[in-house]
Amino acid sequence: MSTISTRLLAAAAAVVAAALLAGCASGTAVGPSAQADCPTAPALALVVPVHQNAQEPGVPQEWDCALDRAIRDGAPISVVTAEGRPQVLLKGFRADVSADNPQAVEDDVVAAKNTVIASVASASASSAGNDLLGAVALAADLAPGGQILSLDNGTTDTGVVRTADEGMTTLVDPADVAQLVVDRGACPAVEGARVQLYSLGYQVAPAEPISTRQRTRVAQTWESVLVACGAEVAAVALPRTGEGPAGAYTTRAIAPEADPAMPALAAASSCEATLPDAVVGFVADEATLLSPADARSAVAAAARQLAACSGDVQVVGTTSSAGTEAGRAALSARRAEAVRDLLADALGVPAGAIAATGLGYDEGPLGGCVVDRVDGVLDPALAAQNRKVVIRIGG
The missing domain is CATH 3.30.1330.60 (OmpA-like domain)
Known part of the structure; x- marks a missing residue:
């Protein structure tokens, strides 16, 4: 195959990768010149929802910077599902971008991104419910002291933190939830890790949307829990309201409050x-x-x-x-x-x-x-x- 043909195929692959990223969320893909702005991490783990009431898994453009940096640094990349019994989809994948030719390096980066994107796209539930804390724990074990990016909406009905329980998003103090996790020794090994939580509180059909106040409480709860466990945490409001995954496994949703301005007396x-x-x-x-x-x-x-x-x-x-x-x-x-x-x-x-x-x-x-x-x-x-x-x- 000629060099020109090889480059055309690489360019086509880049277009496909960009399209897959663009289809998940708004934003601009990160190129080599912007990669230096992304902080280095010894490892990267992605948590993607596959449960009912959350949008189908994907790789949003907001993740491209961290993904690009991890690939170029040769850091191990892992992908974990958020569901009742979280699973590992990709474990410690390292891209080989050691070529001397700059174009070959870019081709390798595109190929590595496609590997990660394909892993996420193949995700499907193997269990009912959702245990985000368990998924973060699994991600932390795969990326110790590294960076964890989660796209889960934080609607959980399994494990220690169950935001779908009555009153959890209207009456319960997030600090109490964090203390519960600590007291039960249920903290994931996130000490020193950077955790970014995207799309918290955005439920999709068959669940009904919850109020802004409830979404805020979901975010506060997960931030409080992971900070108490020693992580550096940021919650990023990224609306994801597309279709949820089709499957036989069900997940209990957060019930919308009757009056978003004030819970019933x-x-x-x-x-x-x-x-x-x-x-x-x-x-x-x-x-x-x-x-x-x-x-x-x-x-x-x-x-x-x-x-x-x-x-x-x-x-x-x-x-x-x-x-x-x-x-x-x-x-x-x-x-x-x-x-x-x-x-x-x-x-x-x-x-x-x-x-x-x-x-x-x-x-x-x-x-x-x-x-x-x-x-x-x-x-x-x-x-x-x-x-x-x-x-x-x-x-």
């Missing part, structure tokens, strides 16, 4: 309204309001819910079992007082006319806390149920 009776701390919007471990306007709206909604009730008005705050008994009592009292002040404004009565009490972690009938530890470890979803302020009228 929980009520134990017609004259009692429960406001989870996440609804009121307190700064973690403080009684300071994240958004006084939103908190005022939440309390006003509770007041309207109780408009037909009569009698003494009482506000009771409770906490999870985290911290000391004295600290829990003090925090719950301050939060109860903050809600009392907002409620007094909503009802048009003096704050002194409303009793405010902080019970801390109280499993009795007044506090109504549930046991929020499993095998001695704080459960984030159960803890969220206990972090609340209850408004009672009469009774």
